[in-house]
Amino acid sequence: MSTASSLPDTTALAAAVAGPVLVPGDPGFAEEVTGYNLAAVTAPAVVVGATSADDVAEAVRWAVVNDRKVAVQATGHGLYADLGDTVLISTRRMDTVNVDPDARTARVGAGARWRAVIDAAAPHGLAPLNGSSSTVGVVGYTTGGGLGPLSRRFGFAADHVRRLEIVTADGQVREVDPERNADLFWAVRGGKGNLGIVTEMEFDLMPVARFYGGGIFLPAAAAREVLHAWRTWAPTLPDDASTSVALLQLPPDPALPEPLRGRYAVHVRFTHLGTAAEGEVLLAPMRAVAEPLLDAVGEMPYAAIDAVHMDPPQPLPFADRGATLASLPAEAVDALLGVSGPEAGSPLAIVELRLLGGAIARAPQVPNAVVGRDAAFSLVAIGVLAGPSAGGVPGALKGLAAAVEPWTSGALVNFPADGDPWNGPDRERLEEIVVRHDPAGTFATNLALARRSPAR
Ligand SMILES: Cc1cc2nc3c(=O)[nH]c(=O)nc-3n(C[C@H](O)[C@H](O)[C@H](O)COP(=O)(O)OP(=O)(O)OC[C@H]3O[C@@H](n4cnc5c(N)ncnc54)[C@H](O)[C@@H]3O)c2cc1C
Structure with a gap:
């Protein structure tokens, strides 16, 4: 692992992505890394303000080639990792929200917050399975399970995800649903940031006005x-x-x-x-x-x-x-x-x-x-x-x-205690899928699971 002082030149990365590539001291760096929890601000080696799945894939490939770990932030509501020396992918620009009232679904980008989904769904008499605060990010919340005021009626938000798009540690953009990459579909819904960077998510809306x-x-x-x-x-x-x-x-x-x-x-x-x-x-x-x-x-x-x-x-x-x-x-x-x-x-x-x-x-x-x-x-x-x-x-x-x-x-994944919350046979299955898709522990900074795997 190289150190922050030996950070490789980011010129090629900046040329390859549409969004900003910032290092400490750059104008806009502090704003980009600061999120909801003001106590959790740490210093990544570089932050990439991704605008698309292609930007995310470029950033992951660059991080792997340059022996850096990758972290992701949409809102900073749930940051438990030390970002020091990582490549931080900031998804806040990827905030599209599309509601299909006939299919009763929403398709959102990685940076969308619940407020935008609630407001887009409401005119159709529909509601998402958001949690207690609409300022929380959709993807971080849902991949951690997602427990909200409608959950006793409909279940966890993760139970109603229809498909995902994710960038895995090999830098590939993958479509994930019950048929395609079914192991990832099982694991990402509850396994949170351990599997890769989700770039898009489609999920059910409920008939609640x-x-x-x-x-x-x-x-x-x-x-x-x-x-x-x-x-x-x-x-x-x-x-x-x-x-x-x-x-x-x-x-x-x-x-x-x-x-x-x-x-x-x-x-x-x-x-x-x-x-x-x-x-x-x-x-x-x-x-x-x-x-x-x-x-x-x-x-x-x-x-x-x-x-x-x-x-x-x-x-x-x-x-x-x-x-x-x-x-x-x-x-x-x-x-x-x-x-x-x-x-x-x-x-x-x-x-x-x-x-x-x-x-x-x-x-x-x-x-x-x-x-x-x-x-x-x-x-x-x-x-x-x-x-x-x-x-x-x-x-x-x-x-x-x-x-x-x-x-x-x-503990719930979204409200963790010490260590990681996965246990039992599901933990073994999750760890096997994480290690298979991310053998080098590229996403190890998101939650503790990957750090404990035998691969590293
Ligand atoms: C005020 C408040 C209220 C909350 N209420 C609830 C609640 O009612 N129910 C509930 O279940 N949780 C709740 N939470 C917890 C919240 O769901 C988690 O903190 C969640 O991780 C926040 O996601 P985020 O994207 O907003 O935060 P971020 O800090 O941006 O991301 C947190 C983590 O989510 C993962 N993540 C984010 N984006 C991606 C991505 N694109 N791909 C893969 N992984 C990603 C990563 O592991 C990342 O480290 C609440 C938190 C706060 C601060």
Whole structure:
């Protein structure tokens, strides 16, 4: 492996690709590598602002010839790799979104974000299987599984991918679907960035134009009651309802509704695809637990789906950690409150429990490498790496993981813990496919799997 100081001349690469080729110090380099997570910015040796699959293929071939590893970034929401010394392929220019209302599909470029798909699908009464925030990238989210407010009804986003185009480590652009490159089709849907750079993805849209939902914010004093009520109420919901509950330490942000600013609050999130009247009946037991600070649940167009989780849309420096839980008995809730409840003095900004089950637990029509299907709940915690409590965040994330360890079954690929989340026979199959398509570990920087393979 050559070092950053001996980076080969990029002139030939710049001549071969249509997009910009930038090295540290070039104007525009910092903007190109900066994404949503401001704490994850590291320094690749060169960044290629790809405009097409051909640009991606040129960049991969150049990286291989010059003995560099390849990383990819669309939005920077989910960067866990060290980009140091890599060739970073920035896909943000490849942001086309085409909706076919008759086929009920969307075909998107590698840099598309969910907001663009939601807005293109909505006029046709259709919706994609996006997650909690529409600022997230479609491809990174979907290749990691993709768990959102419609997942209990329809499954993981990866379960509804129809075809992909991907550049593999040999620099070839490959069409991937259940017939062509079927092993890659299985592996990329759940195996995330380990197989190559996805340049295009086609997936199903769902006939969803509206929902009844949003969030109820409850005071810190009710945290214990709310979490205990939620853990018994949530599993009684039908598949067309989704819910999560989050312990939030909200900033004193004037953009937030007044009763929430600077408060510790418990946020019960809810989405139901039935009528508003049916949704009200389902939600009534949670509404009865305590007097809310704010009740923002109602009838909404699907395009307003961000209102359910209210994730921060602006980039910020953060660290996160996930786990899947096999069950959530009263002792697990007590353990969680012990380290992250209102009296615990935790620096974590968000600690969220999400109900899984329903279609999430069912095998998809075409099997894939998605993990976490059999878990009952997902836990995600986020700490902001700024301000006086930033230093306590890594320890608090570890402490929370330790507290719920007795009930932990693994982790989702999109919300990883330490190490990689794949296990069991699927892990062996995934590793075999990764090693066969990428024997030199060209894409090893995307997630941990490839680093552990015997090929390197
Ligand atoms: C605010 C927020 C809300 C979230 N909500 C949810 C949620 O509700 N459900 C859920 O499942 N996840 C959620 N996530 C996690 C998110 O799905 C992952 O972080 C995902 O990796 C983000 O993809 P990206 O392209 O936006 O990020 P990037 O940082 O650009 O990419 C992250 C990784 O995705 C892979 N990747 C990206 N592009 C490609 C490509 N073209 N080819 C191959 N691999 C690629 C690579 O491994 C890359 O390192 C959330 C994250 C944030 C920050």
